[in-house]
Amino acid sequence: MEFCPGDSGGRAVAEGSIARTLRVLEAVCDHGPETLKALSERTELAPPTLLRILRLMADEGYVVQQADRTWRGTMLVWRLGCAVNTSVGLLAISREHTDRLTAELDETSVYAVYEQGAVTYAAHSEPIKPVRAHVRLGQRYRLLAVTTGQAVLAQLDEPSVEQALAEQAASGDPRDPEQVETMLAEIRRRGYAAGPGVRWPELWGCAAPVFDATGDVVGALGVSIPTARAEEISDQVTAGVLQEAEAMSTRLGRPAVVREV
Structure with a gap:
């Protein structure tokens, strides 16, 4: 089954993906550096799904995987947070x-x-x-x-x-x-x-x-x-x-x- 741009099903899938991504970003920033297993438990996402989201966020510069295999937020997230804090x-x-x-x-x-x-x-x-x-x-x-x-x-x-x-x-x-x-x-x-x-x-x-x-x-x-x-x-x-x-x-x-x- 294909979804057209106005399809409510396609929109729901997209919204779900965004919600999961934001949940992962919050978990990494609030509790990182943490392992994939620990983040999977916090976000209640399966490791393969979680890893895919982390890699996408890493490609955009929001998270990074360290040498010990843990994940943490980057200074890009900190900069955005500072900008929000100032704008308030x-x-x-x-x-x-x-x-x-x-x-x-x-x-x-x-x-x-x-x-x-x-x-x-x-x-x-x-x-x-x-x-x-x-x-x-x-x-x-x-x-x-x-x-x-x-x-x-x-x-x-x-x-x-x-x-x-x-x-x-x-x-x-x-x-x-x-x-x-x-x-x-x-x-x-x-x-x-x-x-x-x-x-x-x-x-x-x-x-x-x-x-x-x-x-x-x-x-x-x-x-x-x-x-x-x-x-x-x-x-x-x-x-x-x-x-x-x-x-x-x-x-x-x-x-x-x-x-x-």
Whole structure:
């Protein structure tokens, strides 16, 4: 059977191919370098199909196979990501606020963009000292996995929370729904998320949501510090994060928030 250009069947096949290709590219960039077997498990694609897609992307310069047979994204992907980050218009603004937080606290600060059910680290500032937290720009995390994601999730609707719980369970690290709802209610009440890291227990983090002119949450500003220093400066960190998150939200068009003392 042949498909003509207007054939819905042919369009469906093409759309499926594009979706698979994008899924593979995301897996390589988020988790690479990884072997064909590992990527096959992540993407749920058969190795022959996956290898064909990888080779096509390699021909276009988006991925490369290394000497150890693992696959990773190329600098072309990084360049495109940087271009998107700049076009969003938040990069320069968010960097001003992370710079101020780091200058005030002498600790690592980060801005995480919320998009498509996850947060991605888009800007960060680090102090010049030997012992400090380090974040990887461009890294994408599930909302329940990091403090910035929890600060965002507390502002979302119930279906978004259910989706976050399902994704967390699928990752092999399920959370109790009642405990999560209690945590999110507390974040909403205080205006920030704080606590030891889920992924990195040796780090303590604090993050507050950032809103745009429509009142929608668009990301979160946060600070990460070694847990050993948390008790000493946690109050100062919390105050600084709240102040900068609200200042950034105001710059994006949201009216300033007046908190009760």
